[in-house]
Amino acid sequence: MPLKTFKGGVHPKDKKELSEGAQIVRLEAKGELTYLMNQHIGAPAKPIVNVGDRVLLGQTIAEAGGFVSASVSASVSGVVKSIGPKVTRSGDEAIAITVENDNEYEAVEGFGEPRDYDKMSKEDIRAAIKAAGIVGMGGAGFPTAVKCTVKDDSKIEYVICNGAECEPYITCDYRLMLERPEDAVLGMKIVLKLFENASGVFGIENNKPLGIESLRKATEGSERMSVLPLKKKYPQGGERMLISAVTGRKINSKMLPADAGCVVLNYSTLIAIAEAVTKNIPLVRRVVTVTGEAIKTPSNFDVPIGISSKELIEAAGGFTEDPEKLIFGGPMMGAAVYSDDLPITKDSSCILALSKDETAGLEPSECIRCGKCLYACPEHLMPIRLKNSADAGDYKDFEAAHGLECIGCGCCTYVCPAKRRLSQTITMAKRYVLAEKKKGAAK
């Protein structure tokens, strides 16, 4: 049987060999920790502590700022040093709480206390996920409690674990597949309890045969769970592409996964769910890959959230040479940052240091109409037409050509032989159209 996948996409070199053999190493923070209030999609969290307060490990220091939002917990014990605006990795400002680590790791009451999820009601499980401040840890940062709350639980047929990890370089989920498969399976069991008619599918790209094997062993004997190898292709881990590969159902920008009977959760997120529900541990740590040609010893670290990226880079032996580009996330969709001293957030899967920025010297030339962007687009759009309408300021045509369906995966820009910045222009146009719509709705 051919491997499941989707139509379109690209095949960048995966470069995972740099860090895939590195066992996860636990790292504690030496310096202070910075907790951003916008580590997720939705309303920012609201601080509920004051400067000078002593906070404990696992203590909620900011509460969810709305329905689509997530709380933030302290990942160490220590004193709150400041609460105020900080420049984030995107260059925007956000409120941040900084905590001076006292290295005592004194935890709040109940932290780490075992709970039997079998005896918990659906409401209890959802409340535990919400209280833990869990968000999608693959990169999008969508609040997990919201994802797990659907109109009708019985209509969910698939809980899909996104183990594609289709971005080049990143190996944090892969290492967790090898080292902690049983925790992810436990997380899946808990989520399956919420959706009684669903079966759990672990979708993993076939460039991770050991990961597939590890999960197969861990799910052995379970009737409701299976492992589905997927073809290695970017963006296989895109939510819509993954749902289509697993179920054959296709959703568009106006639909939610639940409309296709699916709930999709990242692999690390499942482990966070297991910890939150069975051990009462909120999302205070995550695994981050530190890799790239400019990193001395590419590594996978288990770190407290809020730790500075600088400490991770030092722990990985520092730079072999000054990197030209530093990226939070993968090379296809990650954010290039201006400093090596930025806090790790719940959705930071990777710190990538490139010794050469291969996009720097590229001057776009005229489109030769080769059509490669069309064939690469996983959304089956015509990037060439979308860019032309966006460049001309013809946003009506941009919408008519379904520009709002773009998922921003960057495949069109990746393949373009004329090195045109297709996805960049399309993303900007999409933001503009959406902002205009919001304005229109507000009037």
Added chain:
Amino acid sequence: MSKLNVSISPHIRSKETTTSIMLDVIIALLPSVAVGIYVFGLRALMVTALSVISCVASEFLYEKLLKKPITIKDLSAVVTGLILAVNLYSTAPWWLPILGGAFAIIVVKMLYGGIGQNFMNPALAARCFLLLSFSRIMTDYPALDGVSSPTPLVLAKQGTVVPISDLLLGTHSGTIGETSAIAILIGAAYLCIKGVIKPREPLSVILSTGVFVTLFSLIQGNPITLNYLAVQMLGGGMLLGAVFMASDYATTPVTPWGQVVFGCCVGFITALIRCVGNGVEGVSYAIIISNLLTPIIEKITAPRPFGLRKERAKND
């Protein structure tokens, strides 16, 4: 720590460039040019060289005079020159490829905005321009081994059986690059493997020509033999046109189904010219006429976005 570059993702790019694609097309054309030089002698080499030089020089001078950035490095002018050359007879006087190359680049390509902007295939438009302006010279097919021999399509029209081996190897009269089917197919295979063209583009042209030639012959009550059909599908400019010109980026649809529709248009018009009209060749005209239909074909064959169903009735 030194300054860090900040830009919007993606941060990696494929190695392919416009120049590397053009280079692939040049490589794919080389077998046909080589056979042409082998069969027709050094004169074929001269015609080819003049055509390429004329195209590159025209682009350079045009851009220099108008103070535009010089783009000859992208090799697209070399491709145009080669395609024009393989469409000419080796008997062409020296000024013919020079005039043709200048027309292709200046009138058809640069005046419409340069690479990717022209709506007609420059080499083919130049060939048709030469064909109409100097029809006697342009149809002066070369003699082989001192014996004047008509091209296979002419022979087939007269009802003569043409040995298929001649068509495959190229040991018959014709333009510089069109004679050997094998040489062209080697180029086609290279382009398909490299992903420069899709097999559906040449295949739809060749197969639809076969279908429409059969159809028209049946309607007209003309006898149809396998040999006749093979000559129609392999002989003359058919293969060359199907592989290198009906797959041209700028002037053919970018949509997958659009390429098939375009190929069928070319096949239909070719058959029309050959069977209903009085023409012998017709592929060149068929392609540049179909070029004009490209925008509309592209519009009606736009792919349906992922997850969007057919537009339902508005009151749904």
